[in-house]
Amino acid sequence: MNRNSWFANGKLLITGEYLVLDGAKALAVPLKPGQHLTVNTSEKGILNWTATSPEGTWFKAKLKLPTLKVLETTSKVRADRLVLLLQKAIDQSAHLLKNIQGFDVETKLDFNPEFGFGSSSTLIYCLAQWAQIDPYKLQQQTFGGSGFDIACADARGPITFQRYKDTIQIQHAKIPSSISGFLYFVYLGKKQQTSKSIRDFRKNASFTSTDIDTITSITNQIIKTDSLDEFEMLLLEHEKMLSLILKTPTIKSSSFSNYEGCVKSLGAWGGDFVLVSSREPKQQFSEQMKKRGFHIIFSYADLVLR
Missing domain, CATH: 3.30.70.890 (GHMP kinase, C-terminal domain)
Known part of the structure; x- marks a missing residue:
């Protein structure tokens, strides 16, 4: 049976803010709350996207497949960011949204999206797992960042993170x-x-x-x-x-x-x-x-x- 759900940990950066972008070693912690992504097949040629949090539904969009044209949405800004993510993921993936079936996608945050716990990074990680692509590459092609938050997405405890150009070093910390x-x-x-x-x-x-x-x-x-x-x-x-x-x-x-x-x-x-x-x-x-x-x-x- 094909997998249809994924989870990513939230994150907080303890040391190295900003300078981690240029090679400083940072200390980061993965969080218990994170984001879940669940995918089910549905109406042909349509992608229905629903994003929820403990406060309820905070974003919805209906996209036409395969063009990713936004048919309906509660937020144009968020829909545009979603389309960018999906397009870059499709470009890298051998299978993502390649057929003409439709999908119902639900993301569920365990935290308020205003908290800064990683609503974007957890989405990037889960989407990359669905697409079977490199989440670090997807992040660099879309929202940018050092990648420490992606490293936290599947970490089991505190980590140190260091990046120099395309070389990433991640070590367990305590x-x-x-x-x-x-x-x-x-x-x-x-x-x-x-x-x-x-x-x-x-x-x-x-x-x-x-x-x-x-x-x-x-x-x-x-x-x-x-x-x-x-x-x-x-x-x-x-x-x-x-x-x-x-x-x-x-x-x-x-x-x-x-x-x-x-x-x-x-x-x-x-x-x-x-x-x-x-x-x-x-x-x-x-x-x-x-x-x-x-x-x-x-x-x-x-x-x-x-």
Whole structure:
């Protein structure tokens, strides 16, 4: 029996944001929530696409096959992105949508698409599995990025990721409970578009090969330590360095003033989730964050595959 469903883990980037694009070693974690893709045959010559999340249906499109002409949709922008993905996948695949039958495709996110957990990367990975093609190549031909998120899609725990041109190195990593037991992910409520963040970075940032080496060194030290104090110190060093490169204040100085623990931006700066350390019990920590206006909070154990 042919397979008709696939799953990809969500992701969060702990270190190496932006500079991972130019060869820095990054630490990333796969998430328990991800995206499911299910395909069934249906009306001849039609592709019905439905995207759902815990909040309900967030996108629908009806496409004509084999042209991929959009017949109906709830969002032209999203439909255009879907058509781009499908066309590039078809170009690489020996079988995807090559016959004249129709399909009902449903994608189901386990998380709110505004969370920045990888609604695009998980879709790319699942679509590549359906098409039996290279997900990294599909990503490069469509939305771009380093590929760390694709690596997280089928990872079983934290990884380090490093890319130089077309060479990718992925290694298993471990964040011990002496550290992870004090880590939380706090939602800032400002969705960042990765492709735009990359364009802005390319346009405005200034860095050297020494900066790339320094971030790699920080990542290497982070995955070796079992000390929360050292972990926090290294993340602080990372934040200060990226702040200078991006010419942007750290998230702690702009949104978490007077907070005693460590606050680290994750992925594109300015939105989505931040990593926060706390030695307080979860209930106390959550109350403290709510007083600051942040109401969506996950512990490391809640969210990360390990």
